[in-house]
Amino acid sequence: MEGIAVQIIDIPEDSPKAQNIEITNCTYIGSYNWLERDTPTILVPGSPPQWLDKPMPYHVPIDKGVICCDRNGLNMPNTILLPLVVAVNKTTEYNNLPPFDWASVDFVLDRNALRKLMRWSNGTAHDFRFDLQLAGEKTVLVNRFPLKVLEEASGFSSRHNFEKQSMQSLPDCSEHYRIVTLKEMNGWKMVVRFEVDAYVPSEDNELAPGARNPDLGIGVDTQFRAMSLSSSNQEPKVLNAQQGGREIPASALVELTTRSALSNTEGNVLNWRDRYSQLLFSETASHFLALHQRGNYERLEKRSITAPEFKNAEEDAQKDIQKLIKVLGLIRNLVIEEGKEGRLSVVCMDKVLSIHKKHGRESCLPDFMMALFESA
Template sequence: MYQYGGSDGYQSRYSRGGTYNRDNSRTGRSGLSSSLPQDRDFMEGLQTAALRTLSKPQASIISRDEQILKPQNLKCIGSYNWVDEPTPTIIVPGSPPVWRDRPVPYSVRADSGVQMVDQNSFRMGSASNLLPLFRAVDIVSEANADTSMNWGAVDVVTDRNGLRKLLRWIMYSDVESTEPLKEFRIDLQLGGNKTVLMHRREKRDREISVPPKAGFGHNFEHESTYPAEGCQRSTAHHRIVQYDLDGLRMVVRFEVDACTAQSSSYTLRTSTGTQSRTSTRTSNVDDLASALGGLGVSASSRSSTAATSAITIIRAGAVVPQSTLVELATRSARYIDQFNWQEKYPQLLLSSTPQLFLGAHNRGTFERVYKHALGNPSLRHIEQDTRIMRAFKQLVSILRTIQQLVKIYGDRGRLSLLCNGDGVLKVYERTSNTGCLTDSELARFRA
């Protein structure tokens, strides 16, 4: 969901999370009060002195015929939904909420109550927030040997959120930026010989929305979608994709707001054989559709092997094709022409989310939904924006620099990126392993 800056947690908009009360306010976990912990200190657990300051990679000259770097050879390798339970519980493969395509106009209440900033971190506590990603992918690999992952060949494992933060840092300057740069921290860890694990770390995992400043984004999503079969208790859907980005092999997790619905039949491959089913899907399925869909035929549960980070697995839902994914956004109809495409377009591109539905409202009454698609001529001016094109090249360059640093400090080194509001990005050593993957989890990168 996007309003002001995006569902990845920029400019006080939050990731989809929590359940709706009768008044349509949202809580992150049963029984939450409106009293939240104080913000974390980003220097907590870091050495006092920085190891080094990172400079922005030199911007290359962009020719008129040049095209923006885009993810290539994209493949969905897993997905899951969070469930509102006292202990970490995910639905695999899960499914995104389905777009209702309601006739306009319709009205929604202003957002209120506790909203999620980072549901993965909130529900995993002190354990690594990357663990649900690996659990979801592992289940796919178990179901279909053709999809087994070669983790040692991966260069970067990250949330889309981390890539967006680095892009904002690259594009930020006092002259060109109209919005202040929000400070951020990303914890780093080495997997195997070269894989950079980027652990998301926020000042807060939840925030309180107070109308009218909070806007209408979450309730627009709630009133414009319905839960997929088997995912009625879901609080968020996350998808994990693998792709190549200018020579870097990336594994990226991101939240999906919604998907469009089309009905067709397809075949499930399960441990007991094959069977045909009808589901809300398109016929142009992903490579893993059969494997992931096959996981949704039963409602069994299982805990992870790590006692300190147990995750209960509910097998339900069905994977949807990448072509059906939708990012939802809202904007006052008075300012619809001021929509920030330089902020939004990279978000879509970094996850290959093909559609953006932009709801235009007048004080919560949605009068029109603008539907945009990647590759549409209406977005050509954004795709040819030289500033964005340069920034994507610089992103690849800084990821390679980060990879070299992490490799130098080895599998026992713990580094963090810390960027202040003035755009200074520094690298620090950490004094704690909190939030890192354990040795047993890291074994996948050495296999």
């Protein structure tokens, strides 16, 4: 690991008298799909894949070959937060809204970062790393450091082929990402990005204000908006943003899990505590569990966040969230103390969490975008 370890972080103790933290003020501010292009290109607002609700049972072949496990890291390895900022700015522009107030934000990060820190707090984390940078006077940029962006299929999972058979995506589109603000996390305003697996269409599924191209795959705007992203400490980059797709209400969003029915036995059930936080931090309405035997998908279990499994997991998840708040507060103080020129990393290895001071001064966003976080 590059840099010097400056602090080891201990897992916070439980706070039995602490009030529950309710994530109720979750507001959509942008979304995008990656388009299959030679030059990195996002479609804004894009659309999640549409759930087809095919009758079961049906067979799905085992995944083969190389699979992308982090599209943002693959397409923009040095500026993973860049498409997030571009998508939010383009969403306000396309919907004729005032510019988003980036200077008011306390954290910009992926939901994945919140979940990994929570897993660390309850002793179930794998190794991870996030790079940290101060933007403006108070905004902490949490730049996910992908340990891998491509991986060889395991030879046991059929998740990707199941998605291909069970959903319909916009033409030439890959993963869909949604961006929201959370305002109940210790009073902080957080901008959170997460991947959406699917959405369920319905007759009364109203489109959000300013939604465009309501028919999937039809009428996608052909105008590209190219931006040259260069700064003194980065190689020139280009990210294209194309308008198209439609905004989908949170009530229609689905988180999908595929699992072997043979492994889903008593004593080895799904970790509902972890799935609860996944839905909570993104205001995702539903969880689908697709059960199969050697690729023969036989049963689909649909649950809302109010299902008994999630209600039973809520108390333990709240303990994790309380610890998460304490760790984020510590991280935030260290980043602000380090200042705009400082660069830190959060590293988890063998379940030990530490803060490292980096030697380089590379920025995770180009200079003109860093300026968005300065107070007027």
